[in-house]
Amino acid sequence: MTVFDDVLDGRFRDRLKLNNQTGSLTITNTTMKHAGRYELRTINRPMSVVYILTVYKEISVTEGDSVTLNFNLTEISENDILWEYETETALIAHINRTAGRFSTYDVLDGRFRDRLKLDNQTGSLTITNITTEHTGHYKLEITGGKLSSKAFRVSVYEVLVAEERSVTLNSGLTEMTNEGVIQWRFGSENTLIAEINKQANSMTVFDDVLDGRFRDRLKLDNQIGSLTITNTTMKHAGRYELQINGVIKPFNLTVARVKFMSVKKDGSVTLINDLTEMMDVDLIQWRFGFKGPVIAEINVLDKTSSVYDDVLDERFRDRLKLDGQTGSLTITNTRTKDSIFELTSNLMKTIFLLTVYKEISVLEGDSVTLNTGRTEMDYKEIHWNFGLTNVLIAQISAEKDTSEVYDAVLDGRFKHRLKLDYQTGSLIITNTRNEHSGVYYLHTDTVKCYNLTVYARLPVPVISSNSSNCSSSSSSSQQNCSLVCSVVNVGHVTLSWYKGNSLLSSISVSDLSISLSLPLEVEYQEKNSYSCVLNNPISSQTQHLDITQLCHTCSDSVHCCGSTEAVIRLVLSALVGVATVVLLVYDIRSRRAEQDRAHIHSSALALSLRGFVMVEQILLTFDRFEDLRNPMERCRHYMWL
Structure with a gap:
């Protein structure tokens, strides 16, 4: 078993290990020179296996910093240089030396927009203001002449914490040596905020520096040197450095603020930028989704602002408005998919969780x-939830071919009222009541919200007269009639008086089961039409005013009293006529018998006097009834008698 590690300029020396059992080859301590094509051949059984080995350089950088990918060339010859982002196999930069072209490409949803810089002399690529979405493999290929390539793996480190939470910056150590010294520094001025000196057996936090922003918030782990920051605020966002015996390890801490907002579908909402008050910033960016594509940004240094509403299949086309002064973003014609927005500025971040709901009303x-908006069931599962506690009330499983409603939850308010459309997944609520008002959530591959409002059926308003006697205006002889329109046990309604189609007055209430009344004063002889209207957003009830039925004028009363007076006068005239006839009869008989005549004359005279007194008393009584104080009128009555 032999390894030939001295070949090829000795690049494999002491780096090759051959497994005698399996024949596998191990290369240790790899360098860029070991990248290339390897071939395994067997002797007894003719067979070969080819391996292409790519050796990449590992580069670590913290978010917000810049990184340069070098090829170690001092000058570009007559070659083409291609930079590719291997994670997505996308060409991001190209140098054509012959044609004199140096190009960068705004690909992959704009994640590299305004961040790539090419060195025209060496071909090196610099990525500025790097973020975690730039993590991945980068490949450089040089064509023309001798073909060569080089690969890099870039890792972007970011520590994210929600505002008012705690975060620990780990040192990466398992234990500290007795001679070890650890220092934690913060900000552009590398202000010392914590230190452990094992040799001096000391551990110190300097939490009063920088205006006391770290006071009572720093905790050091004496065993491994990690730093914990409690109750974080926006002022704690920034660059931290861990120095261990001269070796520097950077951390970028991003502090995020979370805001919950809701808006009606097809409405407008403004996402307020509240980060610029915290510290000076040079770039404000709006992203859609968690670390998604940039949809708007303001370059404070260049005093420029841009909206990129063509990203994500142009879903934001003509719907974004950026305030160049404040950095706030307005979204118009909102849709249910407008859910998560991120505002980043330096190492501060605000996450807006936006709920776009559809408004539905029912009696x-x-x-x-x-x-659901679907014509057929094309989801694996559908869940319907209700209320702030997100209680499951219905679900459909296409995989299991089952559907279920849970109408016994929430004290049975949905009992026998829920139905599912298995074809579309839509939810039907029957015999609705006020307690069914609230937010309903449809969970599929996304979340849709429905805000249901159940309105009570409206009663017909009642118009009544508020006039106890005749009255007239102090400035004129015009007489007025006071009316009131009222309803009982209503809520979320508006009560209004109209003169024709013109609104005169109104009163609104949002409470439940309350009584309302609205007054109105009209003229007795008015010919205009009046109506009282009770309405809510989906229904109304109207009562029209009949002035002649509810309002009686004083002139009507005087006319009635004049007729009574005529009747009384007619009766009195008849009585006086009878008395006169009686007097004539007695006068004739007096001639036949002087004594009798004298007696009768005395009686008639007494009767006449008694009749006169009776008429006077009746007239005085009538005068008091009618309150007629005119002396001339009384005089005419006496003369007539």
């Missing part, structure tokens, strides 16, 4: 269907 007692 109490009616049925409602929550549609």
Whole structure:
């Protein structure tokens, strides 16, 4: 068994190991010179196996930094240089020396946009402001003349923590030596914030530096030197360096703030940038999804802003508006797939979890269907959930060919009310009640939200008169009628008075089971049409006003009293006529008998006087009833008598 490790300039010296049992070959301590084609041949049985070995250079970098991939050339000859991103097998840069072309390509959803720089002399590629999505294999190929290639593996390290949480920056050590010294530094000025000196047997945290932002927040592990930061804020985002006996290990700590927002489908929502107040920034970027493609950005240094609404199959076409002053992003015509947005600025990040819901309304007692939007069941599984606690109320499994409704949950409020459409996956709720109002979630390969509002059926409003007697305006003789429109046991409604089609007044309430009333004053002789309307977003009830039925004028009352007076006067005239006839009869008889006549005359005179007094009393009583105070009128009554 022999290895020939001295061949080819000795590049394999002391690096080859041959397994006597299996024949496998091991190459240790590989270098770029070991990359190439290897062939295994057997003697007894003619057979060969070819292996292509690629040896890549491992490069580690922290997020936000720049990295340069070098080929160690001092000058490019008459060759083509191709840079490929092997993870996606995409050409990202090309140098054609003969044609004098130096090109970089904005591929893979724009992840390399404005980040690639080519060295025209050496062909080296620099990636600036690197992020974790740039992790992967990079391959350099030089064509023309002698063909050669070189591979790199770039690893981008980022430590992410949610605001107000704790995070540990691991040293990577299993234990410290007795002579070991560890220092933790922060920021562009490499401010010392923690130190362990085993030789001096000391461990110190300097949490009062930098305006005290680390006060009572730093904890050191005395055994392995790891650093823990508790109750993180945006001020703790940045670059940390671990120095172990002169060796530097960098960490980029990103602090993320999480915000929950909701918006109606086809509406608009503005995602507020609240990071610029924390520290000076040079670049603000908006991404869709977790570490997804850039959809908008502001270069603070260049004072430029850009919107990339053509990414992701143009789903954001003409729907993005970027405020160049504040960095806030507005999304119009919202869709259910507009779910997660990231705002990054230096090493600060805000994650917006956006819920886009479809608004659905139904009258109490009616049925409602929550549609999946599909014509056929093309999901493996469908789950319907309800409420803030996300309770499962129905599901369909296409693989198991089963469907199930769970109508006994939540105290049985859905009992005998849930139906599933097995063809489309839609959910039907029958005989709806107010307690069925809320948010429903459809879980498939994505999540859709439906905000259901169940409205009570509306009563017809009641109009009543609020006038106890006749009244008139102090500035004119025009008389008014006071009315009130009222409803009882209503909620989420608006009560309004209309004059024709014009709104006069209204009152709204969002509470449940409340009584409402709305006053109105109209003129008695008014010819306009009035109506009282009770409405909610999906229904209304109207009551029209009949002025003649509810309002009686004072002139009507006076006319009635005048007729009564005429009747009384007619009766009094008849009584006086009778008295006159009686007097004439007594006067004739007085001639026959003087004594009798004198007696009768005295009686008639007394009767006449008694009649006169009776009429006076009746008229005085009538005057008090009608409150007629005019002396001339009373005088006319006496003369008539």
